[in-house]
Amino acid sequence: DDLSPLKKIASVLSRPDGRSFPDVSTVLPLMTANPAKLLGFNTGSIEVGKQADFAVVGSNIFDMEASEIGQARIEMTIFDGEIIFDPLGIGGEPIGKFPEEEENSSAYNSTSNFWIPTVSVFLLC
Numbered sequence: 298d299d300l301s302p303l304k305k306i307a308s309v310l311s312r313p314d315g316r317s318f319p320d321v322s323t324v325l326p327l328m329t330a331n332p333a334k335l336l337g338f339n340t341g342s343i344e345v346g347k348q349a350d351f352a353v354v355g356s357n358i359f360d361m362e363a364s365e366i367g368q369a370r371i372e373m374t375i376f377d378g379e380i381i382f383d384p385l386g387i388g389g390e391p392i393g394k395f396p397e398e399e400e401n402s403s404a405y406n407s408t409s410n411f412w413i414p415t416v417s418v419f420l421l422c
Contacts, residue, residue, distance in 0.1 A: 304366075356370070
């Protein structure tokens with residue numbers, strides 16, 4: 298069984314039993330933010346104070362046919378704010394800073410570098 302999150306999205310958008318979801322915008326929160334919240338993880342969405350865990354996809358999966366989404370390429374993966382997969386070197390050098398979080402935040406309390414990707418972002422949970 299393939300663990301690719303993009304193939305999982307494609308499969309729930311085109312279920313053979315006809316119980317498919319209408320679009321990627323509906324499916325994505327069900328596979329990212331909702332499970333993260335349910336499990337108490339500090340991931341699943343891009344917000345100040347949350348872990349920066351996400352993948353950059355080389356195609357806009359919101360405009361693709363369901364059958365094509367599983368073929369999209371993951372171009373870069375960021376885990377806890379650090380690039381851990383970047384075969385094309387698209388991450389480049391950091392070009393900015395996140396705003397400082399309030400001192401009493403348990404998530405973080407210092408600035409860290411960030412990259413601005415030029416392709417679609419897919420959140421991980």
